[in-house]
Amino acid sequence: MENDYLWDKSGEDKEIERMENALKGFRFQPTAPPILPVNILQSEEKPKFGFFANYFKFAMAGFACLAILLAGFGIFLRVSNNEIEDVADLSKPIVTPIKLGNPVEPKVIDPIIKPPAIGQNIVKKINQPNPVSVPRTTKLVFRKTEPKVKPMKEIKLTTEEKFAYEQLMLALSITGKQLKEVKDKANSVEDSTAIKSLK
Amino acid sequence: MSQNEMTGNLFFLNSREMQTVTIKPEARLVERICQGDQEAFNELYKMFAPMVHGIILAKVPRDEVEDIVQEVFISAYKNLHTIRDKNAVGAWLAMIARNNAAEFYRYRKLTEELPETIEQRTTPKTEAREILDAIRSLPEAYRETLVLRLVEGMTGQEISEQTGLTPLSVRVNLHRGMKLLKQKLGIDEK
Numbered sequence: 600m601e602n603d604y605l606w607d608k609s610g611e612d613k614e615i616e617r618m619e620n621a622l623k624g625f626r627f628q629p630t631a632p633p634i635l636p637v638n639i640l641q642s643e644e645k646p647k648f649g650f651f652a653n654y655f656k657f658a659m660a661g662f663a664c665l666a667i668l669l670a671g672f673g674i675f676l677r678v679s680n681n682e683i684e685d686v687a688d689l690s691k692p693i694v695t696p697i698k699l700g701n702p703v704e705p706k707v708i709d710p711i712i713k714p715p716a717i718g719q720n721i722v723k724k725i726n727q728p729n730p731v732s733v734p735r736t737t738k739l740v741f742r743k744t745e746p747k748v749k750p751m752k753e754i755k756l757t758t759e760e761k762f763a764y765e766q767l768m769l770a771l772s773i774t775g776k777q778l779k780e781v782k783d784k785a786n787s788v789e790d791s792t793a794i795k796s797l798k
Numbered sequence: 799m800s801q802n803e804m805t806g807n808l809f810f811l812n813s814r815e816m817q818t819v820t821i822k823p824e825a826r827l828v829e830r831i832c833q834g835d836q837e838a839f840n841e842l843y844k845m846f847a848p849m850v851h852g853i854i855l856a857k858v859p860r861d862e863v864e865d866i867v868q869e870v871f872i873s874a875y876k877n878l879h880t881i882r883d884k885n886a887v888g889a890w891l892a893m894i895a896r897n898n899a900a901e902f903y904r905y906r907k908l909t910e911e912l913p914e915t916i917e918q919r920t921t922p923k924t925e926a927r928e929i930l931d932a933i934r935s936l937p938e939a940y941r942e943t944l945v946l947r948l949v950e951g952m953t954g955q956e957i958s959e960q961t962g963l964t965p966l967s968v969r970v971n972l973h974r975g976m977k978l979l980k981q982k983l984g985i986d987e988k
Contacts, residue, residue, distance in 0.1 A: 605947070605972050606954040614985060615948070615976070621926040622949045625860065627851035632843035633868040635836070635875055 825884035832879055843871055846888060849960040850895045852946040856934060857899040866902060870895050889962025932982040933975075940975030943968055 604612040756764065824845060830838035847867060854866045874894055881890055933944050946957045954972060958965040980986075 605976060606969060608953060614980070618929055618948050619951065621929055623951075624926055625855060625930060625949050627848040627867075627950060629844070629847075630864070632840045632847075633872050633875075635839065635872065 820885070822885045824887045828878060828881065828884040828887050831875070839875060842887070846891050846960065847871070848950045848952070849888065849946065849957075850891055852950040852952075853892055853895040853942050853961075854899050855930075855949060856938075856941040856945040857896075858902050862902060866895075866898050870898050873898070886962055888960040892961045929979075929983065932979055935982065936975055936978055939967075939971050940978060943971040944975045944979060947972060 603609040604615060824842065827838045827842045827845075831842065850870050851863060851867050854863050854870070858866060870891065874891055881887060930945075930949075933941055933948070936944065942961070943957055943963075946952045946961075947954070952960070954968050955965065957963070958968045961968075963971075
């Protein structure tokens with residue numbers, strides 16, 4: 600059968616046999632295997648710079664750890680210094696800066712500090728000389744012993760806010776005076792009645 | 799134990815046994831070569847050189863084939879430790895042969911084989927050349943299997959075992975290739 604001869608050379612196929620005979624001249628002629636260089640496999644298997652590669656890895660890991668430690672220590676020092684300065688500021692009295700040339704509109708007013716009485720008190724304060732700046736002495740305070748206290752923030756008020764603030768203070772002072780007068784009157788009435796009763 | 803479990807265990811044992819049995823002799827040769835055995839390499843060369851020769855002959859001019867076969871085996875020897883499936887060393891060598899044949903056309907100038915004398919046109923040698931040229935003009939899959947069958951004299955089963963192709967695809971390639979070859983050569987099919 601033709602199919603069998605092409606697959607496993609069983610049977611007959613004259614045409615294919617003729618082709619095979621013609622092409623025999625191109626068949627592989629057994630020759631000596633190629634001469635191989637010695638120890639190719641061994642040299643291929645060895646990793647390049649094996650020892651130095653490992654050494655380099657360890658060195659890099661060490662440098663990385665050292666760098667991380669130094670960076671952490673630096674950050675710790677910086678943070679601790681800032682905390683000391685913050686706490687040291689509290690020992691200094693808080694002074695609101697007021698310019699002598701512009702007495703009507705002081706630039707910074709701390710609303711948390713007890714407000715001065717409107718009118719006379721402001722004038723008095725303006726007439727006072729500037730507080731002499733005392734050289735600051737840093738006071739070391741340990742965090743463990745004393746709690747951390749944040750300094751009070753200065754709030755800047757606009758002119759309208761300042762006006763409203765003054766008006767409010769005025770109203771309060773007026774009402775306070777009136778209340779006092781009423782109280783005094785009541786007290787005087789009580790006193791007079793008491794005197795009368797004693798008499 | 800149920801019937802299904804028993805059959806499952808039997809199947810498992812059979813598959814394990816088959817796995818241990820199917821270590822091919824060429825895989826053992828590869829192991830020996832990796833251990834530095836030169837004699838094993840010579841055996842591997844004798845076993846696969848015709849197959850490599852056929853694959854290269856299907857693509858490259860005849861004068862260059864011998865050199866490329868040597869190059870294929872040297873590069874195989876250098877990279878033998880990288881092979882994953884040692885049973886498939888034939889397919890691996892066939893792949894290296896195909897790559898080296900492709901590299902030949904990439905890096906060298908194309909040459910054309912000429913007959914030695916014009917009078918030799920009617921001799922059997924020129925007939926063989928015509929057949930070989932007709933085979934080389936076929937698609938690659940048919941080309942390789944036909945050269946291995948007609949030039950190297952391998953059977954279909956041997957081609958399948960050495961190149962790693964399935965027997966079915968080798969059979970199909972052989973028959974379709976032969977049909978095309980006969981058409982090219984002007985041979986009437988009975």
